[in-house]
Amino acid sequence: MTVLTAEGLPAMSMRRVAQELRTGPASLYAHVSNRYELEDLVYDRIVGEVPLPEPDPARWQEQLTQLMRDTLAAFARYPGAARLTLARVPFTPNSLVYLEVMLALLRAGRLSDRTASFGIDLLSLYVSATGIEDTIHLEQGPTEEAVGERFARMRGYLQSLPADRFPNVVSMAGPLLAGGGDDRFEFGLDILVRGLAATVTQAR
Amino acid sequence: MTVLTAEGLPAMSMRRVAQELRTGPASLYAHVSNRYELEDLVYDRIVGEVPLPEPDPARWQEQLTQLMRDTLAAFARYPGAARLTLARVPFTPNSLVYLEVMLALLRAGRLSDRTASFGIDLLSLYVSATGIEDTIHLEQGPTEEAVGERFARMRGYLQSLPADRFPNVVSMAGPLLAGGGDDRFEFGLDILVRGLAATVTQAR
DNA sequence: GGCGGTGGCGAACGGCGTTCGACTAAGCTG
DNA sequence: CAGCTTAGTCGAACGCCGTTCGCCACCGCC
Numbered sequence A, B: 001m002t003v004l005t006a007e008g009l010p011a012m013s014m015r016r017v018a019q020e021l022r023t024g025p026a027s028l029y030a031h032v033s034n035r036y037e038l039e040d041l042v043y044d045r046i047v048g049e050v051p052l053p054e055p056d057p058a059r060w061q062e063q064l065t066q067l068m069r070d071t072l073a074a075f076a077r078y079p080g081a082a083r084l085t086l087a088r089v090p091f092t093p094n095s096l097v098y099l100e101v102m103l104a105l106l107r108a109g110r111l112s113d114r115t116a117s118f119g120i121d122l123l124s125l126y127v128s129a130t131g132i133e134d135t136i137h138l139e140q141g142p143t144e145e146a147v148g149e150r151f152a153r154m155r156g157y158l159q160s161l162p163a164d165r166f167p168n169v170v171s172m173a174g175p176l177l178a179g180g181g182d183d184r185f186e187f188g189l190d191i192l193v194r195g196l197a198a199t200v201t202q203a204r
Numbered sequence C: 001g002g003c004g005g006t007g008g009c010g011a012a013c014g015g016c017g018t019t020c021g022a023c024t025a026a027g028c029t030g
Numbered sequence D: 001c002a003g004c005t006t007a008g009t010c011g012a013a014c015g016c017c018g019t020t021c022g023c024c025a026c027c028g029c030c
Helices: A002-007 A014-020 A035-048 A057-077 A082-086 A093-108 A113-139 A144-159 A167-171 A181-201 B002-007 B014-020 B035-048 B057-077 B082-086 B093-108 B113-139 B144-159 B167-171 B181-201
Strands: none
Touching: A002 A014, A014 A035, A035 A057, A035 A082, A035 A093, A057 A093, A057 A113, A057 A181, A082 A113, A082 B113, A093 A113, A093 B167, A113 A181, A113 B082, A113 B113, A113 B181, A144 A167, A167 B093, A181 B113, A181 B181, B002 B014, B014 B035, B035 B057, B035 B082, B035 B093, B057 B093, B057 B113, B057 B181, B082 B113, B093 B113, B113 B181, B144 B167
8 A cells, every 4th residue: 555655556566565565576475366466455445445425315316426526536545546446346345335335325316226237337437437537647747737738738739720620629629628627527427426316207 | 450459458569569570679669659659559540440420410419329339349349449548638630530520419419518528528438448348358258158157156246245234235136247238338328428418408 | 982860670678477496483283 | 392284485587568779781862
C-alpha cells in the first residue's frame, strides 16, 4: 500500500515491494502465488475502505449515487488502482459485502432482478472506467496549471481544423473540453441512476 | 496488425513486431519514436474500420446505437485493442472523423452543447470499458464451454455463501450471472441513449 | 566522385515476473 | 532428546520487455 500510494500501480512490482520489505523478490512467493494475487489483496483492501450506507428504501437513489462517489474517491487515493477492478471478478471478502449493499439498494428501488443485475455491472463499469481515465490524466501532469495548459492546447488544435470538413468538431471545441472531471462524472451518474429508476416507473 | 490479431495486444511488443518484419527491435525506432506511437497508428487504423453512418436526424438514436455496436465489434476483432482507447485523446485522423459524425448525430437529436459533449464521453467510456472486459473474458478461456463452466462455478460459489449475511447475493446468484455479454451491452446502451434523449424532451 | 545524412541494426542497459535449489529455524514425533 | 519434517528465506538465474548507443551501408546531391 505504501508503494502504491506513493508511486502508483505500475511501480508496485514484486521487486519494489520486496525492496520495501528489505528482502528479495523470491521471498514474496512464499506468501502470494503471483502478482495477480498480490493485487487481489490490495484490491480488497481498497474496496474495504469505501463507506457503505445502511440501505434506506426512501433514499435509495441518493444513497446509490453517494456510494458511487465514494467508490471513485477510494480509487483516486491509490493511483492506478481503478485498473484492477476491470480485470477481476468482485468476489473477494470486501467485494461481496459491497455487492450485497449495492444489491440491497437496487432492490429497495424495486428494480427487477434482471435490471438490478445488469445495473450493477453498468454502474461498476462506469465508476471503474472513470477512475482509469482519471489515473491517466494524473500521470500526464497532475498540477492544475498543467491540466489547463493541456486543455488550451487541445482546444486550439480542434479550432485549427478545416471547418468545412469538421464543422461540428470546430464549433464544439469549447464545450467538448469544458467542465471538470467531477461535472462529467455527476452527469453520467445522473443519467445511469435515472435510467435504472425509470425502468420501474415505466412499468406502471 | 498481424501480431495484434493473432496474439493480442500484450504480444504486440517492439521485439515481436520487429521479428515479424525480419529485423531487430532498434530498427523500428527509425519510423516510430515509441511504443506509444506505434499503438497510436494501430489505434487509428482500427477506428478507421468502423463504418460511419450518413446522419439522418429522424433516426439519430438508431444510428447512434448502431455506431456503438459497430465500434465494439471493431474492438472485438483485435484482442486487447479496447485498452488503447482509454489511454488516448481521440485526435488521430480517423478519430476526428469519427468524432465529427458522433457530434452530428447528437446534434441531430437536438441535445445541448453540454449534453452532447458529456454524452460523447459517456458513450465512448461505456464502449471502451465493455471492450476491455470482453478482452479479459476472452483471455480467461475463449470457448463456449469454458465460459459456461466458469459461470457455473461462480454461481455455485455465490450460492454457498451464508444466506444470513449475504441474503441478496445468494438469492440473486442466478440473475447476477445470467445473460450474455450482448444482452448486457444492449441494456446499458439503451439506458444511455434514452437518458441522453430524455434531456431534450424533459426541457420542453 | 566524394560526401553527408538517413535508415538499418547488433549489442547492451536496466527493468520486469517467475522459478530453482540451497539453506535455516522451528516444531512435532518416537 | 535426537531426528525428521516443514514452512519460510533468499541469491541467482531465465527469458521477457522498452529503449539507447554507436557503427555501418547505402542513396542522392553537389
